[in-house]
Amino acid sequence: MKESYWGAMIVAFGIFAIFFIFFFQSVTNTSEHNYHLLKETTEAAMYDALDLAAYRKYGTIRIDREKFAENFLRRFAESALLSNTYKVEIFDINEEPPKVSIRVSSLESTNVTGEILEFDIQESLDAILETPDVEE
Secondary structure: OOHHHHHHHHHHHHHHHHHHHHHHHHHHHHHHHHHHHHHHHHHHHHHHHHHHHHHHHHHOEEHHHHHHHHHHHHHHHHHOOOOOOOEEEEEEEEEOOOOOEEEEEEEEEEEEOOEEEEEEEEEEEEEEEEEOOOOO
Protein backbone atom coordinates (compact mmCIF):
# COMPACT_ATOMS: atom_id res chain seq x y z
CA MET A 1 0.00 0.00 0.00
CA LYS A 2 2.91 2.34 0.74
CA GLU A 3 4.25 1.93 -2.78
CA SER A 4 0.92 2.96 -4.33
CA TYR A 5 0.96 6.24 -2.34
CA TRP A 6 4.48 6.92 -3.57
CA GLY A 7 3.36 6.22 -7.14
CA ALA A 8 0.36 8.56 -6.81
CA MET A 9 2.57 11.27 -5.31
CA ILE A 10 5.09 10.99 -8.16
CA VAL A 11 2.31 11.24 -10.78
CA ALA A 12 0.80 14.29 -9.01
CA PHE A 13 4.23 15.93 -8.76
CA GLY A 14 4.82 15.27 -12.47
CA ILE A 15 1.51 16.90 -13.44
CA PHE A 16 2.28 19.91 -11.24
CA ALA A 17 5.79 20.23 -12.73
CA ILE A 18 4.43 20.12 -16.30
CA PHE A 19 1.87 22.84 -15.47
CA PHE A 20 4.55 24.97 -13.81
CA ILE A 21 6.88 24.70 -16.81
CA PHE A 22 4.07 25.39 -19.29
CA PHE A 23 2.90 28.52 -17.46
CA PHE A 24 6.32 30.14 -17.04
CA GLN A 25 7.27 29.25 -20.59
CA SER A 26 4.18 31.09 -21.87
CA VAL A 27 5.01 34.15 -19.74
CA THR A 28 8.62 34.13 -20.98
CA ASN A 29 7.57 33.70 -24.61
CA THR A 30 5.06 36.56 -24.29
CA SER A 31 7.72 38.86 -22.86
CA GLU A 32 10.25 37.93 -25.55
CA HIS A 33 7.66 38.32 -28.31
CA ASN A 34 6.65 41.75 -27.01
CA TYR A 35 10.26 42.95 -26.84
CA HIS A 36 11.20 41.86 -30.36
CA LEU A 37 7.92 43.15 -31.77
CA LEU A 38 8.46 46.52 -30.09
CA LYS A 39 12.06 46.78 -31.29
CA GLU A 40 11.45 45.80 -34.91
CA THR A 41 8.24 47.82 -35.22
CA THR A 42 9.88 50.96 -33.81
CA GLU A 43 12.81 50.72 -36.20
CA ALA A 44 10.60 50.16 -39.25
CA ALA A 45 8.21 52.97 -38.28
CA MET A 46 11.12 55.39 -37.81
CA TYR A 47 12.41 54.62 -41.30
CA ASP A 48 8.89 55.02 -42.70
CA ALA A 49 8.51 58.40 -40.97
CA LEU A 50 11.72 59.94 -42.34
CA ASP A 51 11.09 63.41 -43.73
CA LEU A 52 12.75 63.13 -47.12
CA ALA A 53 11.83 66.68 -48.14
CA ALA A 54 13.79 68.14 -45.20
CA TYR A 55 16.73 65.88 -45.99
CA ARG A 56 16.81 66.92 -49.64
CA LYS A 57 16.40 70.61 -48.89
CA TYR A 58 18.48 71.10 -45.71
CA GLY A 59 20.41 67.86 -45.31
CA THR A 60 18.93 67.23 -41.84
CA ILE A 61 17.60 63.88 -40.72
CA ARG A 62 14.23 64.19 -39.01
CA ILE A 63 11.02 62.22 -38.66
CA ASP A 64 7.38 63.26 -38.79
CA ARG A 65 5.77 62.48 -35.42
CA GLU A 66 2.23 61.89 -36.73
CA LYS A 67 3.50 59.60 -39.46
CA PHE A 68 5.63 57.69 -36.93
CA ALA A 69 2.72 57.14 -34.54
CA GLU A 70 0.43 56.03 -37.36
CA ASN A 71 3.00 53.61 -38.82
CA PHE A 72 3.99 52.24 -35.43
CA LEU A 73 0.42 51.45 -34.37
CA ARG A 74 -0.45 49.93 -37.75
CA ARG A 75 2.64 47.71 -37.82
CA PHE A 76 2.25 46.71 -34.16
CA ALA A 77 -1.42 45.77 -34.64
CA GLU A 78 -0.56 43.65 -37.70
CA SER A 79 1.99 41.55 -35.79
CA ALA A 80 0.59 41.43 -32.24
CA LEU A 81 -0.89 38.28 -30.74
CA LEU A 82 -4.66 38.33 -30.95
CA SER A 83 -5.04 36.54 -27.62
CA ASN A 84 -3.47 39.41 -25.63
CA THR A 85 -4.69 42.87 -24.77
CA TYR A 86 -2.03 45.52 -25.26
CA LYS A 87 -1.62 49.03 -23.94
CA VAL A 88 0.73 51.17 -26.05
CA GLU A 89 2.12 54.38 -24.56
CA ILE A 90 4.21 56.74 -26.67
CA PHE A 91 5.96 59.07 -24.24
CA ASP A 92 8.24 61.16 -26.38
CA ILE A 93 8.83 61.72 -30.06
CA ASN A 94 11.69 64.03 -30.99
CA GLU A 95 11.64 64.99 -34.63
CA GLU A 96 15.24 66.16 -34.81
CA PRO A 97 17.36 64.23 -33.91
CA PRO A 98 14.99 61.26 -34.37
CA LYS A 99 14.27 59.76 -30.93
CA VAL A 100 11.23 57.96 -29.51
CA SER A 101 10.27 56.51 -26.11
CA ILE A 102 7.59 53.79 -26.07
CA ARG A 103 6.15 51.35 -23.53
CA VAL A 104 3.98 48.33 -24.33
CA SER A 105 2.08 46.49 -21.58
CA SER A 106 0.19 43.23 -21.84
CA LEU A 107 -1.67 41.22 -19.23
CA GLU A 108 -1.01 37.50 -18.78
CA SER A 109 -3.38 35.62 -16.48
CA THR A 110 -3.95 32.07 -15.27
CA ASN A 111 -6.30 30.23 -12.96
CA VAL A 112 -4.44 28.24 -10.30
CA THR A 113 -6.41 26.48 -7.56
CA GLY A 114 -9.44 28.68 -8.16
CA GLU A 115 -7.42 31.88 -7.73
CA ILE A 116 -6.73 34.06 -10.75
CA LEU A 117 -3.11 35.19 -11.04
CA GLU A 118 -2.34 38.13 -13.32
CA PHE A 119 1.06 39.29 -14.50
CA ASP A 120 1.52 42.68 -16.13
CA ILE A 121 4.34 42.33 -18.65
CA GLN A 122 5.87 45.68 -19.60
CA GLU A 123 8.48 46.37 -22.23
CA SER A 124 9.88 49.86 -22.77
CA LEU A 125 12.20 51.13 -25.45
CA ASP A 126 14.08 54.36 -26.08
CA ALA A 127 15.24 54.43 -29.70
CA ILE A 128 17.48 56.83 -31.59
CA LEU A 129 17.64 56.57 -35.36
CA GLU A 130 21.26 56.21 -36.37
CA THR A 131 22.33 56.86 -39.91
CA PRO A 132 25.76 56.51 -41.43
CA ASP A 133 27.69 59.73 -41.88
CA VAL A 134 28.29 60.11 -45.59
CA GLU A 135 31.16 62.37 -46.65
CA GLU A 136 30.56 64.10 -49.96
